[in-house]
Amino acid sequence: MAFNNVDESISSLESKPQNVKNQAWELQTESYIEQERIWPKNGQHILAHFDEKSVVVYQAFKKTIASYAVENQRFGGPDYNPDRMSWIKPNFMWMMYRCGWAQKTNQERVLAVRITREGFEDILSKAYTAWRQKSEGLQTSNIEVRLQWDPDHNPHGVKLERRAIQLGLKGKTLRAFTDDYILNIKDITDFVKEQYNVLQQKGPKALLSPKERVFVPSRDKTCSDIGLDFVPQQTVVSFTS
Numbered sequence: 001m002a003f004n005n006v007d008e009s010i011s012s013l014e015s016k017p018q019n020v021k022n023q024a025w026e027l028q029t030e031s032y033i034e035q036e037r038i039w040p041k042n043g044q045h046i047l048a049h050f051d052e053k054s055v056v057v058y059q060a061f062k063k064t065i066a067s068y069a070v071e072n073q074r075f076g077g078p079d080y081n082p083d084r085m086s087w088i089k090p091n092f093m094w095m096m097y098r099c100g101w102a103q104k105t106n107q108e109r110v111l112a113v114r115i116t117r118e119g120f121e122d123i124l125s126k127a128y129t130a131w132r133q134k135s136e137g138l139q140t141s142n143i144e145v146r147l148q149w150d151p152d153h154n155p156h157g158v159k160l161e162r163r164a165i166q167l168g169l170k171g172k173t174l175r176a177f178t179d180d181y182i183l184n185i186k187d188i189t190d191f192v193k194e195q196y197n198v199l200q201q202k203g204p205k206a207l208l209s210p211k212e213r214v215f216v217p218s219r220d221k222t223c224s225d226i227g228l229d230f231v232p233q234q235t236v237v238s239f240t241s
Contacts, residue, residue: 021183021184023183023184025114025184025186027049027056027112027186027188027191027210028049028210028211029208029209029210029211030208030209030210030211031207031208032093032155032204032207032208032209033204033205033207035209035211035212036154039162039212039214040162040214040229041160041161041162042161042162043162043163043229044149044162044163044165044227044228044229045162045163045214045228045229046090046091046165046214046215046216046217046228047090047091047152047164047212047213047214047215048090048091048212048213048215049090049092049210049211049212050090050117050120050213050215051117052117053116053117054114054115054116054117054183055090055114055115055116055117055120055215056090056112056113056114056115056210057088057089057090057112057113057115057120057167058088058089058090058091058092058095058110058111058112058113059086059087059088059089059095059110059111059113060095060098060099060102060104060107060108060109060110060111061106061107061109061111062079062106062107062108062109063108063109064077064078064079065077065079065080065109066109066111066187066189067109068080069111069185070111070185070186070187073182073184073185074178074179074182074185075178075182076178082174082175082178083170084170085146085168085169085170085174086168086169086170086174086177087166087167087168087169088113088123088166088167088169088177089164089165089166089167090120090165090215091152091164091165091212092209092210092212093152093153093154093155093164093209094150094152094153094164094166095110096153096155096192096196097152097153097157098166101192101193101195101196101199102189102192102193102196108189109187109189110187110188110189110192111185111186111187111188112185112186112188112210113182113184113185113186114182114183114184114185114186115177115181115182115183116180116181116183118181119176119177119180119181120181121217121218121219121222122173122176122181123145123167123169123173123177123181124145124167124217124222124226125217125219125221125222125225126144126145126173127145127146127147127167127225127226128143128145128146128147129147129148129149129226129227132225144169144170144171144172144173144174145167145168145169145170145173146167146168147165147166147167147168147226148165148166148167148168149163149164149165149227150163150164150166151163151164152164154204155199155204155207156199156204165226195207195208195209216228216230
């Protein structure tokens with residue numbers, strides 16, 4: 001598997017061309033156990049694989065939708081419905097819980113979708129929890145980004161005290177996501193299956209997962225609106241290319 005564990009310096013990343021769309025990149029991985037030790041144990045936090053230019057989110061689809069997305073580096077095709085709310089998750093282990101490590105029906109292919117950081121922040125700025133929607137008296141039809149804070153889970157599917165974020169997109173925001181925000185789409189199903197076998201045979205101590213740290217939006221209002229719990233900003237992860 002071509003997953004690189006070596007960090008690249010921020011200065012090196014900044015010296016590269018500004019146009020990063022469709023440039024080759026590799027998902028950096030790290031020991032799950034080592035990461036789990038530094039992640040918050042409770043509260044509402046965004047765990048993500050990100051750098052100063054981009055953020056990775058995950059989606060799981062059936063084969064036809066995933067194949068079209070990877071081949072064309074965009075979503076579409078006869079089986080993709082742009083009028084249906086599409087859910088993205090920046091937390092890899094939460095995605096594994098939701099798709100059953102790529103074993104659930106119509107979720108057999110897992111995609112890592114690298115989007116612009118500005119796009120991710122735009123999505124977050126438009127996100128409404130059910131509580132916020134009710135408090136502001138908004139109708140569901142007026143909301144383009146649905147935010148859910150759900151219990152995070154460990155690799156074996158055990159519920160944790162920490163909560164993970166998932167974002168449902170529709171309307172203009174979904175179109176912006178598919179047409180403007182996406183930089184790369186990578187099929188990581190083989191990696192998912194490989195690590196599931198590692199988990200079953202050797203346990204979580206041998207497990208690798210994408211290198212994730214706590215992501216804090218740049219706007220204080222966004223942090224407040226989505227109910228984020230604050231922790232000091234952690235080390236930025238740099239993608240290699």
